[in-house]
Amino acid sequence: xxxxxxxxxxxxxxxxxxxxxxxxxxxxxxxxxxxxxxxxxxxxxxxxxxxxxxxxxxxxxxxxxxxxxxxxxxxxxxxxxxxxxxxxxxxxxxxxxxxxxxxxxxxxxxxxxxxxxxxxxxxxxxxxxxxxxxxxxxxxxxxxxxxxxxxxxxxxxxxxxxxxxxxxxxxxxxxxxxxxxxxxxxxxxxxxxxxxxxxxxxxxxxxxxxxxxxxxxxxxxxxxxxxxxxxxxxxxxxxxxxxxxxxxxxxxxxxxxxxx
Amino acid sequence: xxxxxxxxxxxxxxxxxxxxxxxxxxxxxxxxxxxxxxxxxxxxxxxxxxxxxxxxxxxxxxxxxxxxxxxxxxxxxxxxxxxxxxxxxxxxxxxxxxxxxxxxxxxxxxxxxxxxxxxxxxxxxxxxxxxxxxxxxxxxxxxxxxxxxxxxxxxxxxxxxxxxxxxxxxxxxxxxxxxxxxxxxxxxxxxxxxxxxxxxxxxxxxxxxxxxxxxxxxxxxxxxxxxxxxxxxxxxxxxxxxxxxxxxxxxxxxxxxxxxxxxxxxxxxxxxxxxxxxxxxxxxxxxxxxxxxxxxxxxxxxxxxxxxxxxxxxxxxxxxxxxxxxxxxxxxxxxxxxx
Amino acid sequence: xxxxxxxxxxxxxxxxxxxxxxxxxxxxxxxxxxxxxxxxxxxxxxxxxxxxxxxxxxxxxxxxxxxxxxxxxxxxxxxxxxxxxxxxxxxxxxxxxxxxxxxxxxxxxxxxxxxxxxxxxxxxxxxxxxxxxxxxxxxxxxxxxxxxxxxxxxxxxxxxxxxxxxxxxxxxxxxxxxxxxxxxxxxxxxxxxxxxxxxxxxxxxxxxxxxxxxxxxxxxxxxxxxxxxxxxxxxxxxxxxxxxxxxxxxxxxxxxxxxxxxxxxxxxxxxxxxxxxxxxxxxxxxxxxxxxxxxxxxxxxxxxxxxxxxxxxxxxxxxxxxxxxxxxxxxxxxxxxxxxxxxxxxxxxxxxxxxxxxxxxxxx
Numbered sequence: 001x002x003x004x005x006x007x008x009x010x011x012x013x014x015x016x017x018x019x020x021x022x023x024x025x026x027x028x029x030x031x032x033x034x035x036x037x038x039x040x041x042x043x044x045x046x047x048x049x050x051x052x053x054x055x056x057x058x059x060x061x062x063x064x065x066x067x068x069x070x071x072x073x074x075x076x077x078x079x080x081x082x083x084x085x086x087x088x089x090x091x092x093x094x095x096x097x098x099x100x101x102x103x104x105x106x107x108x109x110x111x112x113x114x115x116x117x118x119x120x121x122x123x124x125x126x127x128x129x130x131x132x133x134x135x136x137x138x139x140x141x142x143x144x145x146x147x148x149x150x151x152x153x154x155x156x157x158x159x160x161x162x163x164x165x166x167x168x169x170x171x172x173x174x175x176x177x178x179x180x181x182x183x184x185x186x187x188x189x190x191x192x193x194x195x196x197x198x199x200x201x202x203x204x205x206x207x208x209x210x211x212x213x214x215x216x217x218x219x220x221x222x223x224x225x226x227x228x229x230x231x232x233x234x235x236x237x238x239x240x241x242x243x244x245x246x247x248x249x250x251x252x253x254x255x256x257x258x259x260x
Numbered sequence: 261x262x263x264x265x266x267x268x269x270x271x272x273x274x275x276x277x278x279x280x281x282x283x284x285x286x287x288x289x290x291x292x293x294x295x296x297x298x299x300x301x302x303x304x305x306x307x308x309x310x311x312x313x314x315x316x317x318x319x320x321x322x323x324x325x326x327x328x329x330x331x332x333x334x335x336x337x338x339x340x341x342x343x344x345x346x347x348x349x350x351x352x353x354x355x356x357x358x359x360x361x362x363x364x365x366x367x368x369x370x371x372x373x374x375x376x377x378x379x380x381x382x383x384x385x386x387x388x389x390x391x392x393x394x395x396x397x398x399x400x401x402x403x404x405x406x407x408x409x410x411x412x413x414x415x416x417x418x419x420x421x422x423x424x425x426x427x428x429x430x431x432x433x434x435x436x437x438x439x440x441x442x443x444x445x446x447x448x449x450x451x452x453x454x455x456x457x458x459x460x461x462x463x464x465x466x467x468x469x470x471x472x473x474x475x476x477x478x479x480x481x482x483x484x485x486x487x488x489x490x491x492x493x494x495x496x497x498x499x500x501x502x503x504x505x506x507x508x509x510x511x512x513x514x515x516x517x518x519x520x521x522x523x524x525x526x527x528x529x530x531x532x533x534x535x536x537x538x539x540x541x542x543x544x545x546x547x548x549x550x551x552x553x554x555x556x557x558x559x560x561x562x563x564x565x566x567x568x569x570x571x572x573x574x575x576x577x578x579x580x581x582x583x584x585x586x587x588x589x590x591x592x593x594x595x596x597x598x599x
Numbered sequence: 600x601x602x603x604x605x606x607x608x609x610x611x612x613x614x615x616x617x618x619x620x621x622x623x624x625x626x627x628x629x630x631x632x633x634x635x636x637x638x639x640x641x642x643x644x645x646x647x648x649x650x651x652x653x654x655x656x657x658x659x660x661x662x663x664x665x666x667x668x669x670x671x672x673x674x675x676x677x678x679x680x681x682x683x684x685x686x687x688x689x690x691x692x693x694x695x696x697x698x699x700x701x702x703x704x705x706x707x708x709x710x711x712x713x714x715x716x717x718x719x720x721x722x723x724x725x726x727x728x729x730x731x732x733x734x735x736x737x738x739x740x741x742x743x744x745x746x747x748x749x750x751x752x753x754x755x756x757x758x759x760x761x762x763x764x765x766x767x768x769x770x771x772x773x774x775x776x777x778x779x780x781x782x783x784x785x786x787x788x789x790x791x792x793x794x795x796x797x798x799x800x801x802x803x804x805x806x807x808x809x810x811x812x813x814x815x816x817x818x819x820x821x822x823x824x825x826x827x828x829x830x831x832x833x834x835x836x837x838x839x840x841x842x843x844x845x846x847x848x849x850x851x852x853x854x855x856x857x858x859x860x861x862x863x864x865x866x867x868x869x870x871x872x873x874x875x876x877x878x879x880x881x882x883x884x885x886x887x888x889x890x891x892x893x894x895x896x897x898x899x900x901x902x903x904x905x906x907x908x909x910x911x912x913x914x915x916x917x918x919x920x921x922x923x924x925x926x927x928x929x930x931x932x933x934x935x936x937x938x939x940x941x942x943x944x945x946x947x948x949x950x951x952x953x954x955x956x957x958x959x960x961x962x963x
Contacts, residue, residue: 082848097843099836101906110836111847113829124828155959317784346780440935469934473883476685476873480921483678484928487669500787501881508877512800513674527787527879595786 010037011073012176012207013058018067019231020053027053028064029231035176038205040198042218042239045228046251051211054228055178058209059091060084072175082111088175092182096165100154104146105135107153108168138171142200159190163197170201177201177208183217195221215244229253307337309556310364311549312356314372314396316343319525319593320545321370324394326597327549328368335557340364349373356380360387366405366556367391374399374443390559394552395545396444397570406555406569408548412444415541415575416451416498419520422539422577423494424460426518431493434485435468436478436502448498448522448541464491471502478505486515494518497537500525507536524578524592535580542576542591644955647907648900651951652915655944659919663926670929676806681876683921684814685710687914688869689892690899691821692862694913697896698825699858700838700905701757701764705771706866707888709749711881712775713863714870717742718788718880721795731792738791742867742874749775750863754856772889779882788880799875810872817865822910834858838905894941895920898948919944 013035020028028050035041045051056062057069060078069076071087078084081091098107106113109131115121135149144163146156153164162182169177179198183191191214198221201208212218218225219239227235227250235250249255311328313321325341332339342359344351349372356369357380367384371377371393378400384391390405397407423433433456438445449468456465466485471478478497482505486492495510495517497503503521510517520539521528531537551571558566582588643651664671689706696703721738725731749771756767802808807815825831836844837851845851874880898916901908920941927937 080848081846085848091846093846095842097840097846099839099843099906101839102832102835106832106836110832110844111849113832115829124824124830126827126829126832128827152959315780315785317780317786319784319786346777346785467933469928472886474886475877475879475881475884476682477924479877480678480682480925481928481934483674483681484925487672487675487678488667488929488931501883504787504877504879504881509678525786527789527881530789530879595784 011035012037012071014070015058016068016070018054018057018064018069020050020057020062021065026231028057031067031228031231031233033226033233035207035209037207038202039223040202040208040210040221042222042225043209043211043228044213044215044218044225044247044251049228049251050231051228052180053231055091055180055209055211058084058089058176059178060089085111090169090174090177092165092169092177092179094181094184096161098153098161098165100152100161102153103150104153104156104164105132105149107164108135108138108149108171110168138167142167142170142197144197157190158186159193162186162190162194166194166197166201170204170206174206177206179208179210181211181213183212183214191217215247218247219244227251229256307365307557307560308340308362309337309366309368309553310340310342310359310362311368311394311552312352312359312370313341313343314352314370315345315347316341317345318347319595320395320523320543322595322597323545323593324370324549324552326594327546328553329549329597330546331550331553331557335553337365337553337557339553344372347372349376353377353380357383360384360389363387364389365560368552368556369393370395371398372396390556392552392555392559394548395543401570404569405559406552406567406571408551408555408569408571408573410543410548411572411574412447413451413454414572415522415543416448416453416496417455418451418575418577419448419496419522419539419541420452420455421459422579423496423518423520424456424463426538427463427493429460430462431491432464432466432489433494433496434466434482434489434492436471436481436495436497436506437468438471438473438499438502440470445498452496452498463493464489468498471497471505473499473501475501475505475508478502479509480505482506482509483513486510486513486517492517494520496520498522500528503528503537503540504531507531511536526593526595529583529592532578532580532583538580540578540583542578542588544573544576544591545593546591547573640958644959647909647912648952648955649909649912649915651955652899652912652919652948655948656915656919656922659922659926663922663930667926667930670926673806675925675929677802677808679918679921679925680811681808682924683917684810685869685873685888686891686895686920687814687917688817688865688872689862689888690895690913690917691818691910692865693889693892694896694899694901694908694910695821695825695834695858696764696862697893697901697903698834698838698905698908699855700841701855701858702768702893702903703753703859703862704765704768704889705749705753705775706862706892707885708772708775708779709746709863709885710866710870710873710888711883711885712749712779712870713742713745713867714874714880714884715779715783715788715882716745717867717871718791718874719782721792722788722790725792726790731794734792735795735798738874739871742871743864744867746863746865746867746870747860748863749866750860751856753863754859757859758852758855776882776885783880783882785882787882789878791874791878791880793878795875796878799872799877808876810876813868813872817868818910818914825910830854830857835906838907840906891920894945898945900948900952902952916948 011034015031015033018028018031031054043051053062057064060081060083114127114130116125116127132149139146144167146160183194195217198208198210210222222239225237225239226233234256237247313324315321328339342355344355352372360383367389369391378398381391385403392406393404394408395410397409401407435449437449453465456463469481471481482495495506497506500523504527507519510519518538521537522541524540524542528537528540532540555567576591578588669675693703693706717738720741721734724734724737753767753771756762757764798809800808833849833854836849837854841851873884895916896908896913898919899912923937923940
């Protein structure tokens with residue numbers, strides 16, 4: 001298994017011996033990993049290697065069969081996506097999970113709407129002013145410029161929508177951001193912009209786990225890269241040293257064969 | 261209001277004449293039948309006659325059931341009342357088909373569709389069970405022992421006569437029909453129109469509005485018609501719900517407009533008594549039920565000469581004035597026939 | 600198994616200047632100078648097209664008023680407002696349902712069913728010598744209970760058994776109609792406390808009957824709930840992207856159930872008000888009302904795809920339909936033209952919305 005650097009003061013997430021069985025299918029065969037403050041960790045692997053199952057476990061969507069997850073030093077049992085969110089684990093889904101008919105500010109606050117103080121709030125009245133103000137603030141700190149946060153989200157381009165999804169995930173005290181193929185549907189220029197957003201999140205000391213098939217992009221963005229193969233993490237690579245060719249050898253299992 | 265009172269008196273006079281006619285006609289009819297019934301016990305037969313109404317629970321068919329029971333008691337036969345609880349051929353058909361298994365001696369049927377029920381009727385005929393249609397009819401009448409129906413054209417005409425007299429033969433008259441294309445409604449409208457045009461040439465008759473038998477729709481249509489025609493003098497609602505809606509519109513507006521309706525259901529009778537409906541065409545469901553059983557008995561006992569087919573029954577005109585007269589109110593529909 | 604060791608060094612922070620502004624050009628489009636025609640188009644599109652809808656309603660009123668001056672009268676208003684209440688109440692519930700991406704075909708049947716059962720209760724209580732106001736109150740509570748129950752069943756089957764709303768509510772239409780006929784015997788229910796009539800028919804202040812006032816109150820409450828509360832926002836979210844709503848932690852199933860209960864409840868309110876107007880309950884009252892309510896919501900800008908709609912729009916939609924129903928008769932137009940006109944306006948309204956959305960720069 002992967003050897004972990006012993007200096008663990010900055011560890012945000014620690015996963016130990018996580019497995020997941022679907023009947024006879026073993027999607028995860030014992031995963032160990034650590035994520036530290038402010039780093040961007042790439043998670044690569046072929047289709048079926050277990051990346052999505054692992055992200056599912058971390059985002060609370062999937063319950064592991066065995067193993068432990070420690071978050072900020074505390075053992076946690078992630079029972080649902082909203083539980084994970086409450087802990088500060090945010091996920092940017094491949095399909096973005098935006099309600100396009102809603103205004104931008106509403107998407108940024110969806111599921112955590114602010115209500116007015118007092119009786120009106122108890123009746124469910126929204127504090128739109130506060131949400132619009134904090135939405136503008138969030139976009140400012142994320143350095144995303146969008147005309148008006150009151151515009152319908154469907155009026156945005158693909159890259160802008162991606163930015164909103166990222167901004168939502170990184171807003172308000174998020175402590176770990178999971179990104180599942182955030183650039184798969186984007187053009188080159190927009191991919192570049194999302195990459196900048198990812199770095200920006202890490203710069204705020206929030207770690208990011210990035211799943212991507214785009215290996216050049218993974219090399220460019222990530223501080224280290226974990227390779228999954230048949231339900232295990234088989235390698236931890238330094239993108240500064242290892243090239244795309246080497247990653248592919250690990251992803252396809254060729255590197256494992258030659259080391260044996 | 262005074263004028264309204266006058267017009268009501270006029271209706272009273274006009275329609276009492278009609279009722280008189282109708283009662284004479286009816287009593288003439290019933291007078292002949294019991295003579296056949298008198299022979300019945302002598303034959304000693306114990307016939308079971310199935311009666312399948314359009315829908316079991318409607319007051320009109322409960323009334324028909326009561327008529328059938330009266331005749332059955334006189335003749336010493338049994339009536340088996342079976343049916344669907346909604347007006348729907350898809351529900352009525354299985355009832356009719358399953359009755360075949362009980363081998364009744366005769367079938368009295370109110371077909372809820374003029375063609376959908378024909379195959380089931382054929383099954384009865386091939387089992388040598390006589391079939392009589394009551395109230396509504398079949399397109400293909402071959403093989404039927406008899407058809408008994410109420411004369412919708414005559415009913416519409418009677419309403420026109422009473423309404424025309426009540427408004428003094430002047431002004432505009434509107435018609436609120438039910439669903440476009442319904443054959444009974446068309447016959448009633450045709451009869452109404454024919455008599456109105458012939459007897460009251462000074463009346464302006466409007467094209468029918470279609471309420472689809474929704475009370476609220478009928479109400480708003482009449483409200484609108486009152487605005488469109490200052491001289492609106494009368495409204496004919498060709499079924500219970502259309503009449504109820506029309507009556508509500510007129511009553512709420514406090515307008516001097518005569519409302520004629522059709523069918524003596526509990527709701528329309530209440531409106532008739534309160535004066536919101538002034539004229540009501542009442543079908544003689546008691547006699548329909550009686551005749552149906554008598555004809556079935558005649559067919560079973562080989563007395564074909566007693567059967568007159570098709571037998572078309574005239575309707576009765578009830579008014580606010582004579583609504584409490586037992587000679588009229590006996591025709592009002594019975595919500596639930598106690599067997 | 601072996602693995603490689605590597606440096607844990609962090610990449611350098613990105614320079615602020617590298618952060619590019621996203622799609623400035625696209626955002627600027629709205630700031631470009633416009634021709635007067637474009638300006639007028641933008642004006643019509645305001646409030647998600649509600650400005651255009653109100654103008655269409657005014658146009659219909661003015662045109663019919665010119666042809667038939669009687670249309671602009673108090674009596675006409677009384678007829679129009681009464682007529683609009685039933686469709687409006689059903690359409691308000693329908694709007695919430697449609698915004699969640701569902702449809703409720705049972706509102707008309709549930710209205711008639713709850714009204715008839717409530718009326719049977721009132722009739723029996725009145726016949727048993729109960730105080731009329733008690734009888735009316737118990738009848739009202741029964742009606743509202745039946746309507747809410749039907750909505751609850753709709754919602755639970757849709758969310759728990761995962762059957763599409765179209766099928767579930769089509770089934771409920773049938774069940775409600777059948778139950779009603781079983782209980783009523785298919786006949787109109789009469790013999791109700793006469794005091795009911797004063798609820799339904801007395802004009803307050805001369806211009807508004809109780810049913811009309813209740814409808815206005817319901818519309819205001821529903822409009823505020825939809826546009827100002829968390830419940831409203833989440834209704835849009837559920838219809839716009841159900842998966843997204845689930846993943847941000849919204850209790851989607853429970854939300855959908857509540858929306859169908861609301862639609863059933865409003866159907867019962869509409870049914871009770873009808874009963875109060877006619878002091879009787881007709882089994883035919885709901886015939887075709889599900890389609891009228893859908894038409895009103897769609898004319899009002901609700902999208903059957905979910906995520907769009909407004910109560911103001913729906914109310915305008917209901918008023919347009921009532922104005923045509925009343926106005927064309929007053930104008931002496933043959934009655935079949937009403938249904939033709941409503942059909943044309945429904946389709947035209949949807950087309951107009953599509954045009955508006957296209958020019959507002961939204962993408963799917």
